[in-house]
Amino acid sequence: DVKVTQSSRYLVKRTGEKVFLECVQDMDHENMFWYRQDPGLGLRLIYFSYDVKMKEKGDIPEGYSVSREKKERFSLILESASTNQTSMYLCASSPRQRITDTQYFGPGTRLTVL
Amino acid sequence: AQSVTQLGSHVSVSEGALVLLRCNYSSSVPPYLFWYVQYPNQGLQLLLKYTTGATLVKGINGFEAEFKKSETSFHLTKPSAHMSDAAEYFCAVIRTSNTGNQFYFGTGTSLTVIP
Numbered sequence: 209d210v211k212v213t214q215s216s217r218y219l220v221k222r223t224g225e226k227v228f229l230e231c232v233q234d235m236d237h238e239n240m241f242w243y244r245q246d247p248g249l250g251l252r253l254i255y256f257s258y259d260v261k262m263k264e265k266g267d268i269p270e271g272y273s274v275s276r277e278k279k280e281r282f283s284l285i286l287e288s289a290s291t292n293q294t295s296m297y298l299c300a301s302s303p304r305q306r307i308t309d310t311q312y313f314g315p316g317t318r319l320t321v322l
Numbered sequence: 323a324q325s326v327t328q329l330g331s332h333v334s335v336s337e338g339a340l341v342l343l344r345c346n347y348s349s350s351v352p353p354y355l356f357w358y359v360q361y362p363n364q365g366l367q368l369l370l371k372y373t374t375g376a377t378l379v380k381g382i383n384g385f386e387a388e389f390k391k392s393e394t395s396f397h398l399t400k401p402s403a404h405m406s407d408a409a410e411y412f413c414a415v416i417r418t419s420n421t422g423n424q425f426y427f428g429t430g431t432s433l434t435v436i437p
Contacts, residue, residue, distance in 0.1 A: 212365070241425075248331065250412060250429035251366075266424070298365055300425075310356070311425055313365035 211235070212314035214299055220320045227286040229317050231299030238304035240282035241311065242266075242274065245296040257282055258304060289321045325415050328428035336436045341385075341400040343431045345413030348394070354416040355396040356425070357387055361409045369411075372396060383407070408435045 215230035233240065239258050243251040243266075253266030255274040263274050271293060275283040282301075286293055296318050300311040329344040347355060354373055358366040370381025377389040383406075387398045396413060413428040 217363075243427075248429060251425075251427040253424060253426075256424070300366075310368045310371065311366075313358075313367070315363075315365045 212299055212301055212312050214297075214314040214317050216317050217315065218318050218320075220322065221286075221289050222322050223290060225286075225289050225321075227289050227319065227321075229284040229286075229297055229299075229319070231282045231284070231301075231314055232280055233282075233299075233301040233312070234280065235301065235303075235312070236279065237301040237312075238279075239302045239311075240276065241300040241302075242272075242282065242284045243298045243300065244268070245298055245316070251298065254284065289319075291321050293319065294321045295319060325417065325426040326413050326428040328411075328413050328431050330431055331429065332432045332434070334434040334436055335403045337405055338402050341398070341403045341407065341433065343398040343411050343413075343433065345387075345396045345398065345428060346394050347396060347413075347415050355387075355389060356414040356416075357381065357385070357396075357398050358412045358414060358427075359409050360412065360430075366412065369398070403433075403435045405435050405437065408433055 212233045241256040242254045245251050252268050257263045257276040273285045296316050298316045299314040302309045302311045325348045327346045356371045357369040360366045370379045372379045372389045380386045385400045410430045410432050412430050414425050417424045
């Protein structure tokens with residue numbers, strides 16, 4: 209079974225702090241994704257990566273950056289956390305070979321910015 | 323334009339009753355359609371997907387969905403609701419590009435099952 213793990217289930221940070229959210233997958237997938245999930249808005253794509261050191265902006269990249277130094281690991285960085293970044297963050301991965309391949313999700317990190 | 327629309331952010335059904343969760347997609351996107359389920363405090367899990375072939379797709383836990391091109395719909399159904407079906411359900415479509423696939427999710431429907 210594919211396993212996607214996220215470094216923390218719950219995180220509380222203060223405004224202005226730099227925040228790192230880590231995601232690791234164990235299935236050698238090329239594609240990795242970061243979403244945020246908010247009530248009434250569903251999932252919105254922040255960034256995705258289709259290979260090591262490659263990244264593309266999703267629908268809401270402002271205030272975020274990402275890093276992918278190794279194939280299995282995709283990090284989401286909040287350079288200066290703000291209260292409007294309080295949300296549930298979900299990481300996902302998928303292989304690239306077939307157009308219809310499923311995305312596999314981690315359990316999520318619930319981030320609160322005070 | 324919204325790629326996926328889920329009608330009804332909250333749906334309540336009695337245990338044993340039919341479950342119907344609605345999803346309509348934009349006709350401008352290729353019809354690769356997915357339903358995901360999210361149980362409390364967990365990530366999303368694939369229920370079923372439509373890519374090509376038979377328009378009635380069967381998934382896990384007794385769920386199925388029918389792709390209707392003429393109605394641009396992909397509604398999720400289950401004949402008899404179980405308490406364990408209480409969760410949030412997301413419809414999604416794929417948009418393809420040279421670099422990979424992007425998933426676009428609906429805003430979700432929260433299903434409550436009443437004993």
